Amino acid sequence: MEVRLRRVYDDASSDDGKRVLVDRVWPRGLSKEKARLDEWAKDVAPSTELRKWYGHEAGRFGEFARRYEAELDEPERAAALDRLRAIAGGGPVTLLTATKDIDHSQAAVLAARLRGD
Template sequence: MKIVVKRIYELPSPDDGYRMLIDRLWPRGMTKEKASLSEWNKNLSPSSALRSWFHKNPDLWDDFAKKYRTELEQQNFGTSWLEAHRQESVVTLLYAASNKIHTHATVLQQYLQDLQLTL
């Protein structure tokens, strides 16, 4: 499975494959029709506490990434999600943040890619 990241505000494409919103909150100004989602998975998003902490401390990106990855490992939703969706050839992780580099989507992408290697 190929896992890519994309802002939800970008137009949907047939190349997106399975489109999954990974934000805990619904993106401002986005309608369900425009989003064209296959799934909205809040379980794979950072906890509310971690998200709030990062918004107050954006300079601590590396710490956020480590804490988020720890949350993902503790919750173990990634493994069950990958097993349930193994038939998908492309999965697009959708997020709303304007910062394309320092977004939880890139951490989740790497985490899921790493998990795929162990399954």
């Protein structure tokens, strides 16, 4: 399964495949036309409470990832994850996030889950 990570603010690339935004909140200052999304999978994003607790502090990433993995097993998110898995099964998919540190983001956790890491 080919899963890539990119910032939603970066220009789309011809090799992105399906472009899926995985943030719960729409990226500030970005038009839908500029984003060039195929899907907005906000139901697979972390809860507001978890997102606020994490605050993108790299030192909390391990605990954030553990808690987010648990959230992904909840029925609502599990269904959204299954939909994302189906999209990724059809060819390359690029998970998009507004986060500056992609390696310490929910997109990284999702990519690992989709790849079976």
